[in-house]
Amino acid sequence: MIDFLAAQNAGELEAGLKTVGAGIVYGGAAIGPGVGIGIVVGNAITAMARQPEAAGMVRTTMFLGIAFTEALALFGFVLTFLLKG
């Protein structure tokens, strides 16, 4: 068992753990929005296929939905850089 606290290069260990944490933050933050954007776009395509004359309205709403969903992933993206410092 490695005694992490007694590690000689504690600074390197901290930097490494920060990088791992930043990676986990972005990975975790991307899961939900990934599923969400898939649902939004998939349903928008279904709507456009069923009613092509409403495509313009659906497209606007789809971009809005994407923008709101995507914001969560972008918060995670920014947080990654804040954590890495």
Added chain:
Amino acid sequence: MLALEFPPVSHLIEWPDLLGSGPFAVNKVVLLMWLGGVLTFLFFYLGARKATTGLVPKGVQNVAEAVIDFVRNDVILQGIGPDGMRFLPFLVTVFTFVFVCNIFGIIPGIQMPVNARMAIPMFLALVVWVTYNVMGIAKQGVLSYFKNIIVPPGVPIALLPLIGLIEFISTIFVRPFALAVRLFANMLAGHLLLVTFAVLASALFSSTYVGAIFPGGLLIALTGFELLVAVLQAYIFVILTAVFIGGAMHPEH
């Protein structure tokens, strides 16, 4: 061995001061922001000055009219409604300025998206925040405006405290923050993506020559993708602005 050294993020977006120092120092990003403002002004100034009286516009006027038409039909009529036409100059200016600032990210020799620094998106988002709050208060009155935010129609009484709190925080605090962060993070991510492939292509070129074909080709393709992102983010910025203003003007929606 590959000389693959990815520069730290601060080296990619922080530029040395050219004029002055402290918070009002002028660096490359500030110069580009000014250039963006001047280009936006010149674009519409030239478009209006050379306006032809005939039926068929040409030159700059043609492009300017296409931009105005796009904002009018696809942003204002979809987001606010016919009574939002007085926001046409504001939204057209914001759209063009954000687009010009984004497009600096892929122009060879400049390659720095101005919106990849938080200050510019944050300021734009604050302008939008003031605009829609002032519009809501002017259209509905102070009490009615905040009542319509906190009490959305069709919510059960038992859920009202929770929903009201969430709606209030979301409308007043999260909206401008998310608006700014969306633009900022998209441009920063695009910039980092281009830098990643440029560094990879450069390292592979100096070691193997032919190995640079794949990342170099991808770099060119991603530059095209960034053009799409620049247009899309400017569009999303103005359509969200329009939706916020429309929501403040027509509370029943």
